[in-house]
Amino acid sequence: MQNVMKNLSENVRRAVFAGAPLLIVIVLFMIVGKFGVPKVLELRSQVKSAQKTEEKLTQKLNLLQTLSSDVALKANIVSSALPDTNPALAVMSQLKNLALNQGVVLSEMRSSSATGGTGGLNEVSISFKLDGARPQVNSYLAEITKIAPITTVRKITISETAGGTSADIGVVSYWADFPKTIPAVTEPITDFSPEDKKILSNVSTLIQPTFMKIPPSSGDINPNPFGQ
């Protein structure tokens, strides 16, 4: 190497010695630009992404803490209004109670097989006959919209005779499977919108079904029911 340098002319030697630091700096800039800068940029993007996640989680936690106080009650109310199983029995019980309250005679009640509706909703049709005075029949029909599980009137055939009003009514009630998954932890959740609150408010006024709890029969328990 030294021989090569000695053989070079003085001009070239000086140019090489003067240009070398500049060349080295340029190479160093290129190496750092190639590997160091992307690494730092990647780190910044990770920080930004983590900060966004942090922000989402903070909002989600605040919302969960705010809503958790009464969400259990709301869940019970909406589950009663739209259950996850066929509500035919509960609806029939409600319709009978309603008939007692409205002073009409309910008969020939029958439920048809359930059908799958749109948007995950299942429907069950219930038909029955009502006898009574016309205002009571009308009042009964209006009250059907106020019972839980949610029931809508599909068909009404009213016949009026001298003895009063007889009506054949067809109603439909609904149920739907409960959601099976919840969003990922980092997925944001939103508060209830004004429309949601309005529906919740309407649903919360529905008349809840009352079920009679049958206590176990009293008496001595046979300790050996299969014995001699």
Add this chain to the structure above:
Amino acid sequence: MAIKLNLLPEEHAVNNNLSSFLKTAKALGVIGIAAFLIFGVGLGIFFILSTISLNSVNANVAKLTSRVEAQQKSEQQIVLVKDRIKKVASIQDLPNSLPNLKAIDAYLVNLSGTGSVGQLTVDPKGANLTLSLRTYSDLTNFLENIQSSDDFGSVSLESFSLNSKTGYSVEIKTTKK
């Protein structure tokens, strides 16, 4: 007057053009090294600060995640309530006969004494009504009222008959507005 002396041997003499280039190259080299040092140190500091910031944010995210997971039951209930609300809203759009009954009933209430309803069939699309009216003026009044109302999409007289004992018997069909 000062005399410029050049004691260097002939072969060591540097070309004037090259001399100015060498000065520029040396100056640029020094500036480049200084700039690289500043850039490198700055980048290093930025890297260290970013790493510290990332670790701190990640630790906070882990803490928040565990707190959110502790509220999972509430989240499940919120998801359930929102799902039910969405479905209840869709039920509200499903066919319902009550609005049609309410619309036609408003005209039947005024009938008392002038006529009687034979049969009224109401479905979500409209209503079909069989009606007996005693006099011609009762009939025309009723038809005028129901036809001039804005409560129905259409009102049509399906059949019409006259019985000397019971009066006029009409069948009217209305459709939802």
